[in-house]
Amino acid sequence: MHDLIPTIPPLDQPGLGEALQRRIDNKTKPLGSLGRLEALMLRLGLILGSETPELQAPQMMVFAGDHGLAARGVSAYPSDVTWQMVENFLAGGAAVSVLARQHGLTLTVVDAGVRHDFAPREGLALCKIAPGTADSLEQPAMSEAQCAQAISVGRQLLAKTPGNALLLGEMGIGNTSSAALLLARLTRAPIEQCTGRGTGLDDAGVQRKTALLRQVLAAHPQAKEPLQALAAFGGFEIAMMLGAMLQAALEGRVIVVDGFIASSAVLVAAQLQPAVLERCVFGHQSDESGHALMLQAMNAEPLLQLGLRLGEGSGAALAWPLLESACRILREMASFESAGVSSSSS
Numbered sequence: 442m443h444d445l446i447p448t449i450p451p452l453d454q455p456g457l458g459e460a461l462q463r464r465i466d467n468k469t470k471p472l473g474s475l476g477r478l479e480a481l482m483l484r485l486g487l488i489l490g491s492e493t494p495e496l497q498a499p500q501m502m503v504f505a506g507d508h509g510l511a512a513r514g515v516s517a518y519p520s521d522v523t524w525q526m527v528e529n530f531l532a533g534g535a536a537v538s539v540l541a542r543q544h545g546l547t548l549t550v551v552d553a554g555v556r557h558d559f560a561p562r563e564g565l566a567l568c569k570i571a572p573g574t575a576d577s578l579e580q581p582a583m584s585e586a587q588c589a590q591a592i593s594v595g596r597q598l599l600a601k602t603p604g605n606a607l608l609l610g611e612m613g614i615g616n617t618s619s620a621a622l623l624l625a626r627l628t629r630a631p632i633e634q635c636t637g638r639g640t641g642l643d644d645a646g647v648q649r650k651t652a653l654l655r656q657v658l659a660a661h662p663q664a665k666e667p668l669q670a671l672a673a674f675g676g677f678e679i680a681m682m683l684g685a686m687l688q689a690a691l692e693g694r695v696i697v698v699d700g701f702i703a704s705s706a707v708l709v710a711a712q713l714q715p716a717v718l719e720r721c722v723f724g725h726q727s728d729e730s731g732h733a734l735m736l737q738a739m740n741a742e743p744l745l746q747l748g749l750r751l752g753e754g755s756g757a758a759l760a761w762p763l764l765e766s767a768c769r770i771l772r773e774m775a776s777f778e779s780a781g782v783s784s785s786s787s
């Protein structure tokens with residue numbers, strides 16, 4: 442456990458918060474007039490340890506995995522869509538491919554546990570722990586050893602990746618079930634409040650999914666600790682994302698979180714190492730019901746609310762220009778003094 446989960450210290454560089462706030466307040470604008478962008482500036486400055494932070498070589502990592510539970514009809518789509526979308530990401534045709542190109546994000550697709558053999562190629566990290574998780578109604582989705590391996594591989598992957606910003610995406614038919622189960626177990630929220638339509642279940646489908654997830658929760662009463670819950674409910678992509686995020690936090694990188702599933706990895710991380718949260722920027726609030734509750738549980742304030750429910754890292758990528766603007770404003774915008782503008786009427 443000690444080697445697996447690094448200790449993430451709180452962000453506290455003496456005086457930096459005050460210096461950043463002074464710098465923000467001295468920019469040529471009415472005090473506070475850049476609204477929530479000002480909180481983002483402060484956060485990015487604190488994470489990157491600079492009054493003039495610069496985002497470098499941003500990495501969009503899309504972690505993919507399949508889920509044993511998907512065979513029980515918890516998704517509106519078949520499991521094969523997972524590998525087919527991985528091919529689409531790599532071919533450049535998915536939403537995240539387009540957004541990564543638009544914003545200059547290096548896209549890496551990580552096979553954390555897809556039920557398919559991929560030919561090696563550029564942009565694909567072959568890190569398969571197993572071809573899909575087990576059916577969590579019958580047994581833990583992952584063994585504790587598999588879960589630990591996924592976390593460890595995620596950490597190693599990130600450690601050899603350049604840049605100071607990590608954007609987290611995922612792909613996995615059935616993974617809103619894992620995220621809902623983690624939310625229910627780790628926050629003790631009722632499963633009905635955690636379960637949503639995912640890829641597009643109708644009302645009857647959501648009812649069936651909720652009933653099944655209630656049974657899955659009951660099948661693992663002992664899985665109370667964050668890592669036990671993660672192993673019980675899956676999946677490989679969530680565990681590997683957790684590893685990458687922990688390593689990114691340890692290395693002082695900015696972590697840009699996508700929707701419901703990426704946030705579930707943060708929920709696990711935050712219960713293990715609460716200071717991880719200080720390094721996270723939440724890109725958006727997903728339309729998946731349950732995400733609002735999950736964000737609330739972490740005191741997180743997402744940047745965008747566009748009604749997205751796609752995953753892939755799409756919401757993180759869409760929020761990315763706001764992070765770039767925040768850093769640029771800190772670096773380039775004039776102060777009252779440098780521009781010769783009167784600072785207030787008093």
Ligand SMILES: O=C(O)c1ccc[n+]([C@@H]2O[C@H](COP(=O)([O-])O)[C@@H](O)[C@H]2O)c1
Nearest residue numbers: 516613615616617639640700701727752
């Ligand atoms: O990120 C989100 O908030 C989100 C909300 C709903 C669905 N998804 C995506 O849809 C898939 C999971 O949905 P499901 O219905 O198969 O559990 C998976 O590939 C996710 O990337 C993602």
Ligand SMILES: Cc1cc2nc[nH]c2cc1C
Nearest residue numbers: 518522612640751752753
């Ligand atoms: C087509 C499709 C694309 C996705 N991207 C992320 N999750 C997805 C689920 C489906 C079904």
